[in-house]
Amino acid sequence: MGLEQFKNRNVGTQNYKMLDLGETPTSGMDKFKQVVQRTFKVELFIGLWVTLREMINALLRGQMHTVKYPFEKLPISPRYRAIHDMLRLLESGHYRCIGCGLCEKICISNCITMNTRYDENQRKEVSEYTINFGRCIFCGYCAEVCPELAIVHGPRYETASEQRASFSLFEDMLTPIDQLNLQKEYDGFGAVTPNADDNIKQTPLAY
Amino acid sequence: MEIVTYTTVETFVNHLPEVTWVGSLIKAVLILAVISAIAGFGTFIERKVLAFMQRRLGPMHVGPYGLLQLAADGIKLFTKEDIVPQNANKLIFMIAPAITAATAFIALSAVPVFPDFTIPKFIPVLGGTFVPSIASDLNIGILFVLGMMAAGLYGPLLAGMSQANKWGIIGAARTAIQFLSYEVVTGLSILAPIMLVGSLSFVDFNNAQAGGIGSWLIWQQPVAFVLFLIAGFAETNRTPFDLLEHEAEVVSGYATEYSGMRWGMFFIGEYANMITISVIAAIVFLGGYSEGGLGWLTIILKVGFFFFLMLWVRAAWPHVRPDQLMWLCWKVLMPIAVINVVITGIVMMV
Ligand code: SF4
Ligand code: SF4
Numbered sequence: 001m002g003l004e005q006f007k008n009r010n011v012g013t014q015n016y017k018m019l020d021l022g023e024t025p026t027s028g029m030d031k032f033k034q035v036v037q038r039t040f041k042v043e044l045f046i047g048l049w050v051t052l053r054e055m056i057n058a059l060l061r062g063q064m065h066t067v068k069y070p071f072e073k074l075p076i077s078p079r080y081r082a083i084h085d086m087l088r089l090l091e092s093g094h095y096r097c098i099g100c101g102l103c104e105k106i107c108i109s110n111c112i113t114m115n116t117r118y119d120e121n122q123r124k125e126v127s128e129y130t131i132n133f134g135r136c137i138f139c140g141y142c143a144e145v146c147p148e149l150a151i152v153h154g155p156r157y158e159t160a161s162e163q164r165a166s167f168s169l170f171e172d173m174l175t176p177i178d179q180l181n182l183q184k185e186y187d188g189f190g191a192v193t194p195n196a197d198d199n200i201k202q203t204p205l206a207y
Numbered sequence: 208m209e210i211v212t213y214t215t216v217e218t219f220v221n222h223l224p225e226v227t228w229v230g231s232l233i234k235a236v237l238i239l240a241v242i243s244a245i246a247g248f249g250t251f252i253e254r255k256v257l258a259f260m261q262r263r264l265g266p267m268h269v270g271p272y273g274l275l276q277l278a279a280d281g282i283k284l285f286t287k288e289d290i291v292p293q294n295a296n297k298l299i300f301m302i303a304p305a306i307t308a309a310t311a312f313i314a315l316s317a318v319p320v321f322p323d324f325t326i327p328k329f330i331p332v333l334g335g336t337f338v339p340s341i342a343s344d345l346n347i348g349i350l351f352v353l354g355m356m357a358a359g360l361y362g363p364l365l366a367g368m369s370q371a372n373k374w375g376i377i378g379a380a381r382t383a384i385q386f387l388s389y390e391v392v393t394g395l396s397i398l399a400p401i402m403l404v405g406s407l408s409f410v411d412f413n414n415a416q417a418g419g420i421g422s423w424l425i426w427q428q429p430v431a432f433v434l435f436l437i438a439g440f441a442e443t444n445r446t447p448f449d450l451l452e453h454e455a456e457v458v459s460g461y462a463t464e465y466s467g468m469r470w471g472m473f474f475i476g477e478y479a480n481m482i483t484i485s486v487i488a489a490i491v492f493l494g495g496y497s498e499g500g501l502g503w504l505t506i507i508l509k510v511g512f513f514f515f516l517m518l519w520v521r522a523a524w525p526h527v528r529p530d531q532l533m534w535l536c537w538k539v540l541m542p543i544a545v546i547n548v549v550i551t552g553i554v555m556m557v
Contacts, residue, residue: 035539044524051260051523058262066264 076155078187081138084131085154085186086174093177096150099124103142103151111135112142129170133159144190152186238315246478251277253518260522287467294371295464303369304469307362307476314355315479317348318486319409319496320506348409349401352487353393356442356480360386362473363444363451367461378460381450384529388536389441389448395544396434399551400424400491409487413495425492430547432492434540439484441532444477446521450529485513 008014025031057063067074087096099116115128143152154173175183185191193199251266251274258265266273291297360382367379401407403424404415416422425432441448452460462473489495489509496506527535 047523048519051519054262055256055259058259063262064264065262066267068264068267 076157078155079189080155080157081140081143081153081188082157083133083154083159084142084173085152085156086129086170087150087152087183087186088175088177088180090180090183093180095126095174096148097126097129097146098148098150099126100147102145102147106141106145107136108139108141109135109137126170131168131173133168140189143186143188146190149186149191152191153188154186235316238320239312241320242312242315242479242482243475245482246475247277247281249478249481249514250280250474252514253521256515256518257522260519284468284471289467289469290464292370292372292464296369296371299365299369300464301469303362303366304465304472304476305362306365307359308472308479310355310359310362311476311479311483314352314359314483317351317355317409318483319413319490320486347407349397349407349412349487349491352483353397356483357386357390359476359480362476363461366465366473370461370464372464374458374463375461377457378451378463381457381529382461384533385441385444385448385450388533389438392434392536392540392544393438393442395541395548396431396438397491398544398548399431400428402548402551402555403427409490409495412491413497416494417497420494423492423494428492428547428551430543432488434544434547435488435492437540438536439488440517440520441536443480443484443517445481445517447524447526448532449521449526450532453526481514481517482510485510485517488513 025034058065088094089096099114101114101116104112104114111132111134113128113130113132114126116124117127119125138153140153146152151173254276255265255273266276269275269279291300363382364379364386367375367377367382369375400412404412406412406415412424416424440446444451450460452462457463462470465473486506489506489512493509494505495509496503
């Protein structure tokens with residue numbers, strides 16, 4: 001389905017189904033007829049049957065909707081934007097961040113603070129990286145802009161904690177090295193699209 | 208049509224052992240214990256049934272399947288602070304819940320909740336005592352029960368007026384409206400069965416339908432049955448007639464300012480009333496406990512069905528406006544009830 005229907009804001013021209021509510025009775029006789037009709041059309045019992053059917057569905061056919069939340073959790077979309085994760089390179093285990101500073105720059109609530117320096121190999125190293133989650137609005141710009149897919153949004157949505165600082169440090173967000181094999185690629189903003197291979201073109205060099 | 212002969216009933220009664228005051232006392236204690244327990248348990252059942260009908264689980268975490276939720280609620284109700292609002296009429300405010308609870312149980316004293324039985328001889332002290340089906344078998348049983356339940360509405364009425372709260376006042380006004388509406392229908396609808404049986408005693412009703420399903424009064428009085436059921440729903444403040452404390456409209460109506468055990472008394476009263484209405488409907492229209500030997504089981508099933516029906520209706524139907532209730536009771540149900548009574552009378556005379 002295309003998006004045309006949603007973009008059309010002219011009420012009445014879309015594919016809406018109008019309810020046929022009939023005429024509202026005005027005269028006494030019509031009102032009386034309506035009452036009699038409603039009484040003997042057993043409409044009320046249809047309502048009773050619906051609730052009973054749902055009860056049978058729930059109890060006998062396993063269609064209970066309740067999720068016992070802290071014990072059971074619903075899967076969330078990979079595009080969900082919760083507390084950030086810092087990913088590692090799968091081969092070397094080194095963190096992916098190259099310290100380019102783009103995320104710090106783009107962050108619209110100015111909540112990323114970072115410092116870099118050159119290590120002994122003249123490679124840029126992140127010496128400090130924090131996100132102030134008291135300010136973060138989880139807009140996803142940082143994940144989108146990151147050229148290395150280093151900063152992404154994780155699935156951790158239970159963000160209640162005693163201190164904001166408890167998950168704002170680089171080390172806290174970084175995939176633990178012993179769980180590297182469990183690291184998942186992020187499908188949300190800024191991720192490689194499924195058809196990325198098809199979109200690769202030769203760099204036009206002929207000026 | 209033959210009016211049930213009084214003589215047969217009388218001989219039936221005369222064959223029974225003598226009702227002693229010990230028997231009545233045992234029955235009274237039995238009713239009080241069983242009904243309070245059931246009234247509490249009813250809140251659990253209600254939450255569960257409503258939840259299932261909305262495909263939820265309902266209370267689950269306190270005890271197995273949430274069964275101990277009752278205890279948790281009880282502890283909460285008992286330990287809550289008993290607040291009396293500043294400008295309320297303190298005495299009336301404090302008495303009102305007791306009226307609801309007390310009248311509900313007084314009404315039950317004249318209702319046969321279980322069949323009569325004799326305590327087996329091998330039990331010490333009480334062995335051999337005959338426990339009657341009714342704590343006090345009044346010869347005007349139905350009248351007494353309906354009157355008591357009607358008096359019970361003084362609870363919400365006084366509570367609403369005494370609490371110096373506008374929602375309470377509206378709740379009280381609605382109580383008056385409800386009271387004025389259904390009471391006529393209850394009386395008139397049950398009049399036709401009374402004419403057929405020729406007695407106001409529940410035991411007579413029960414014995415009159417002793418001939419199996421075919422002799423149940425519902426087949427002779429289907430209209431009266433439906434009318435009584437509708438009026439009964441109004442009498443117990445159940446949806447579709449729960450005008451008194453409809454949260455979406457009047458916060459909590461007459462119960463707005465109540466908390467803790469005083470509020471709990473309203474609650475217990477309401478559930479006891481539900482049971483009373485269920486028992487009356489079962490005895491007057493569905494043959495009561497007249498099945499020999501299995502009476503205790505069938506009456507439980509019948510009462511259980513009516514109780515479930517009340518919850519079921521609550522899950523399914525929206526509620527009506529106060530003016531619609533008045534319209535319904537005075538302009539529709541009352542004429543039908545009168546016509547029903549007249550036709551019954553004509554058929555009996557012919
Ligand atoms: S999600 Fe938005 S607000 Fe939060 S750190 Fe990233 S860019 Fe900043
Ligand atoms: S945009 Fe990515 S690579 Fe650049 S500093 Fe931020 S996290 Fe590191």
